[in-house]
Amino acid sequence: MLNTRAERLRGPARAGRPVLQLVKPLSAVHPDFDRWPDMDETGIRSIDAAAAIGLDPFKSPVRLWMEKTGRHDLLQPTEVPNDGLSYWGRLLEPIVAAHYTLRTGRKVRRVGDTLRHPSHPWMLCTPGREVIETSDVQFLECLSVGRNAAHLWDKGIPMHVRIRALHQLAVTGQHAIDVVVLICGQDLQVHRVERDEAEIERLIDNELAFWRCVECDRAPPVNETARGDASSTT
Helix, strand or coil, X not given: CCCCHHHHHHCCCCCCCCCCCCCCCHHHHCCCHHHCXXXXXXXXXXXXXXXXXXXXXXXXXXXXHHHHCCCHHHCCCCCCCCHHHHHHHHHHHHHHHHHHHHHHCCEEEECCCCEECCCCCCEEEXXXXXXXXXXXXXXXXXXXXXXXXXXXXXXXXXXXXXXXXXXXXXXXXXXXXEEEEEXXXXXXXXXXXXXXXXXXXXXXXHHHHHHHHHHCCCCCCCCCHHHHHHHHHC
């Protein structure tokens, strides 16, 4: 019987699981999915990737580690993001996707299934939309950004968003993701992130270092040189 949180994290997600095919619901592959701990505890999602390697401007590796190990009672409230921004982001997502189609002519459809990397089962992603009838890009990430974070896009796609996209490419094995962002409700930008094996290899190594801290129930170092190396993925 798995008693500690670290034991649970090392347990059901590891042993003898079949390879997850794109795109397939996790519950269809893992019959005991409903008996697992919280899904967020079982791995690193694309939205966690930048925080895991210390390059998220809104969340530190230590805070992410506390979330993954269930130390929610010790967490201090965060200033960003706020509930209003999350609400409007969800509400505007289909509109942003529709304008991506108008601008590019590419058709998209919702996906929404959670996928797990076939070789690194702690890596998860849930693609929001798939780009169809084209071979040059496979997924679409839709974002809405308010005035507090608009400056992060002044020089193109921010590093933490790029890392999120690379994480998805690593899990799915696909070639490219378009990131479409609506900034302050009036500036629509489209950025492409293409697969780069060297970048993805460094990302996986750095994420694995963080995940070992979760499994061992040991807080990650506040400043870790290896995490800084991920900045070379630009």
